[in-house]
Amino acid sequence: MPAEIEVIDLHKSFGSNHVLRGVNLRVEQGTTTVILGGSGSGKSVLMKHMIGLLRPDSGQVLIEGEDITRLKGRELDRVRRKFGMVFQMAALFDSMTVLENVAFPLREHRKDLSEEQIREIVAEKLALVDLHGVEDKYPAELSGGMRKRVGLARAVVLDPKIVLYDEPTTGLDPITTASVDQMIIDAKNALGVTSVVISHDIGSAFKVADQLAFLYKGEIVAAGPPEAVRQSEHPHVRQFLQMWFGRN
């Protein structure tokens, strides 16, 4: 059985900056994989390859066994409909209300639904992320944590198989961070989705991950269950984790 996502020997450069240097990663169905790494390690670039926002210089990204690096246009859109993505700053459309944001994928791809059905689905997804009565608010009227929740509601509104989270806890206070962590766990448990989270928040990573992958200088230098990565002998991994476990 093919993995939900498989990245094979992925290379990507921007000018002289060789960001990804042969990344290999396998994400199994229904699991949460957290890709850890410092700033500039290539985490966001790796995630953007997984959903076809960037094209690699070489290597493959297989989604359910299909190489998306060769796809474009409507073929790529067909694969992208398997995904939902939660952006670091939520990337909500600021000219639209919360209702319009969450309803957007439905209105684009589910022409069979009535307006009433769309409103029901939106309310259901907002309830999933513990938001009520915010449908008519604009993103600028919401807190950072609420925007991320709306971003997740929008990401899962089409019931995707895979949800990608780009630094979901960056810049949040500890209480909001804990609720976002719980939101990721709940989304996996309630919807059975495969989740990939990129983060440099070690506490959150160990809380939500079934598998950890540590990205350093464009390569995965440690990967496996959280406890196995914690025992890694790689000096940078040890140093990185020491910053957290040393004080906790």
Add this chain to the structure above:
Amino acid sequence: MLGDLGGVTLLGLETLYLAVRPPYRFANLLAACEAVGVGSLFVVVLTGFFTGAVFAMQSASAFRLFDAESLVGATVAISLTRELAPALTGLMVTGRAGSAIATELGSMRVTEQIDALATMAVDPRHYLLVPRVLAGLLTAPILCMVFNVIGLVGSYLVAVKLQGISEAQFWSRIESWLDVADVFGGLIKAAIFGLMLTTIACYKGYNATGGAKGVGEATTEAVVLSSVLILVADYFLTALMIPWWD
């Protein structure tokens, strides 16, 4: 500059190709027409009125030297319809709507809203660029026609009501000298300028990088490039149309 020209041309062709492919988003097109057309109307009316007025004042004082004030109306009308209305409409719409398009798309790019569209399996070029580029193509000729009419009103008020030129002569000279081809040629120019300025604004905004500073730079570059190219294109379009007009 040459790289920009290549990029703008490719984006323009790509957008026109996407425009004929479904889904057709008429609501987005109407919203873009409102932003570009209705949003630019007031500034076009103001510019048109004072352009016609000042041109009438200058030409009346020049024609008075050799007793030919009756030509003021026709001179202003031909100049407006062939040159001033399309070029100044293009420049005004660039300042009002082109800058807004570049800023809006640039902000959407740096806040990842454009990436978000792509991840939702919606082609951002189809969703964002097609309506804006078409809005420029469709509304610029209408605004140009408004400019023509308001400009004539301005010139009439100055020439006839302030300078005392005969009303009958003012209108009869326009009627006998102004040709449909003058008006039509100007509207074609305006449509081309509208297409150019929205495509340039989309190109600069869509490819903005680097946060607020990058958005500001994209907007400035869009306005400068559009303004310069409108004036350059105006020269070549006039050169092409002169045989038709004459």
